[in-house]
Amino acid sequence: MAKIINKNAEFLHEIKKSKFYAYSFYVENLQQIQQYLKETNLEHINASHLVYAYKIGSNLQKYFDAKEPKGSAGLPIFSLINQQNLDKILIIVVRYFGGSKLGLGPLSKAYKDATKNVLEISCINEKISSFSYTILVKNEDIKRLDSWLNANFCRFKTKKINDFCNAIIECQENIEKPYFALNWTKLN
Template identity: 40%
Template sequence: MSIKEEITSIVSLPEASFKEKGSLFIGKAFPIETEDEFETKLLAFKKEYYDATHHCFAYKLKDDQFRYSDAGEPNGTAGIRIYNAIEHFNLYDVGVIVVRYFGGTKLGVGPLGKAYYKSAEEVLASAVKVIKKPFKKIAITTGFDYISTIHHYLPLFNAVIVNVDYSNVVSFIVEINSSSTKKLRELLIEATNGNVELSESEEIFYRTI
């Protein structure tokens, strides 16, 4: 997975609905982090709107993985249009589901595509958006004489202390923006005269800033 410097996602669970020639369109958006998480949401959505004619959707993850479905609508009229709305807002880690209750009048391919795009666009426009940056965990081990030094430098990088263990040495587990790890390492080695060890996790996760 390519590491993006930041991504935009959503934190709210917005809903929007409107009617077009008798058909009712209901759209919902929600934050996700995995395909399995989306599938769970989709299953719950189908149970909630079990009597809807179509359950169309699209999602996109931080690793650029995406999927969309017309769910029985004419090819290219629903899923891709919902995905286009996600792309319009340049969002990641987001899923959008739009259900349609058929109103008895066929809309035609063009108007149908516009209706699905409108539903997705409106629900995403109303969503509360957040910026997320890549973080990783670092284990910092040092002597008791340098505890105050560690506490001095960590806030400069907006690092969050997850755990501290006091035994023969002091071990910190911190979360820090992945782009800051090199600079933090250099400063701590200099400030402690080399009396510090830093071990970085390979795992990258995104957190709201």
């Protein structure tokens, strides 16, 4: 059975003054992948390389070496995704060159180690049935909603913020409406 991560995470791995910032993201579609890549690229505008791999089901999967030697960066990340039977996942590893070349073997190992470490703190679980809800809350309750989502193993699928926060959330269990919700509808 496929597994998913329950929380996005980040980890810093250093080797010979090169810094490898590893990020794990739960994703459900290509738009989310593109958004996380864009945000990470903007956050690390001066990075030497932005390497990634993702997998959503069997049809949407890819890895990218970002001008590192072919197969030395994205492939080790993608291999770990497959070895751990992960789904709905994007791993990004951002490298800041430390001044000395690592060599092909140590370079691949650095990307693999950064990925292993970020996955260890990403709370990997078996993929189970989920329930989707629409929820409407006041904007001042968004932080409360974030805390509630984390405590109840739920996540945002979509979120629109105007006068109110209107979101679709996904939960692992059939749960009760939070007391601060203005509107709450079960979708499935």
